[in-house]
Amino acid sequence: MGRDPSDTPKLAEPLHYHDAPEHPRVAELVDYWNAKRGTRPMPDRADIVPGEIPRLLPNIVICEVLRGGEDFRMRIFGTKLVELTGEERTGKSLSDFGAHAIVPTRPEIVQDRWLEVIRRSYQQVKPVFVSGAMTSSDRPYLAWHAVSCPLTAGGAAVSQLMGGLFVVDRR
DSSP: OOOOGGGGGOOOOOOOEESOOOSSHHHHHHHHHHHTTSSSSSSGEEEEEEGOOOGGGGEEEEEEEGGGGTTTEEEEEOOOHHHHHTOOOTOBGGGTTTTTOOOOOOOOHHHHHHHHHHHHHHTTSSOEEEEEEGGGGTEEEEEEEEEEEBBBSSSSOOOOOEEEEEEEEOO
């Protein structure tokens, strides 16, 4: 992921960060995360039971932190997300996203966007709410709303992140 900042692609539409969820399913996922968190800064990965949120599962991502947040590897990548991106990303590092998509994709934009959002949640140790358009696959008529939430694995440090991405057709 050591790309020179001057090589960073210009996004056709910027990411929009929000103070709170702007999509009902994002709010539902954050409510689940908060319930599992209780009074702690974040829940433990062992607290997350995907079967408890079956309606959200197709849009869920759980990734592990690699090299101190330099990269992330997908442990769960929901079926709706596979359909949307045209690429099964379970088991893949974020730095590989878009490389084998069956929909026209600009991998550098895909990677930069995912990295920016996940890294922000990792560094801030709190949920990050964001929205944007599917400009990386030339589908700007699709708007997406997402959240990235930190998880621990038996300690105090962020070791994984759970997120959700939900799409709306703006046409």
